[in-house]
Amino acid sequence: MIDPREVVSREKFAAIKYIIPVVSGKGGVGKSVVSTALSLALADRCKTGLLDLDFWGASAHILLNASNEFPEEEKGILPEEIGGVKFMSVAYYTQDNPLPIRGREYSDAFLELMAVTRWDDTECLVIDMPPGMADPFLDLLQYVKNGNFLIITTSSILSSNIVSKTLKILKELDLKIFGLIENMCLTEDGNSRIRELANSFNVKHLGNIPYYQDLDINLGSWQDFLSTDFFQKIKEISTRLEL
Ligand SMILES: Nc1ncnc2c1ncn2[C@@H]1O[C@H](COP(=O)(O)OP(=O)(O)OP(=O)(O)O)[C@@H](O)[C@H]1O
Ligand SMILES: [Mg+2]
16 A cells, blocks of 8 residues: 555655755764755755754754754644754654654654655755665665765775765665765875775765864854854855755
């Protein structure tokens, strides 16, 4: 039997011009800070939304200091607008409590959230993805056919090895990739290994982001986040996205 939410979800995604899933495969490489900063940066250019699909480790609501209120309901759920970005996260419903769910339950919550959220005229939807290639990643591949993926890696071989597997899957499925960002670089030029990785998959290396020691003290308020060098760097990189 067809789940009507699947149809609605596919239609909702298809109606959005640019969907930018921020993925890696590897955990802790900066997907949440990059996706949140990117959505704030893109909000100057187009009607932008941010969807946090990391139900186990939701983070974007902290970076955006989202309210604790349930979002308004009006023929669907209206995302809260923060810094010009329409934002949706499971954190509104869990009230920041743990959500110990298994794969099938994840898929169910994903479909529910997608089916009820009103993105309306959103042109650009950035998606913060959890680490790994399990159900969230597979659900994304199943329902989002028009994504322009953004890949995040650190310079570490432990990251590039996993990222290469993610790239392999995306390339095999012939999905569009905006490019790759090397994050938390300890040298200005980054690591040649990452450039080679990008070249080997014919993917754009969009830039290196330094490791900023003072980033953490500015997390927790979107206004302070905007004042960081990290945000400026993402803003600069965002101009290289072919929107
Ligand atoms: N360029 C950077 N400079 C300094 N700290 C950074 C930088 N990028 C990310 N961080 C820090 O690294 C940590 C991990 O970042 P983040 O949570 O965004 O990673 P993630 O890939 O989303 O992790 P997960 O896989 O758990 O979702 C955070 O504490 C973040 O502040
Ligand atoms: Mg994250």
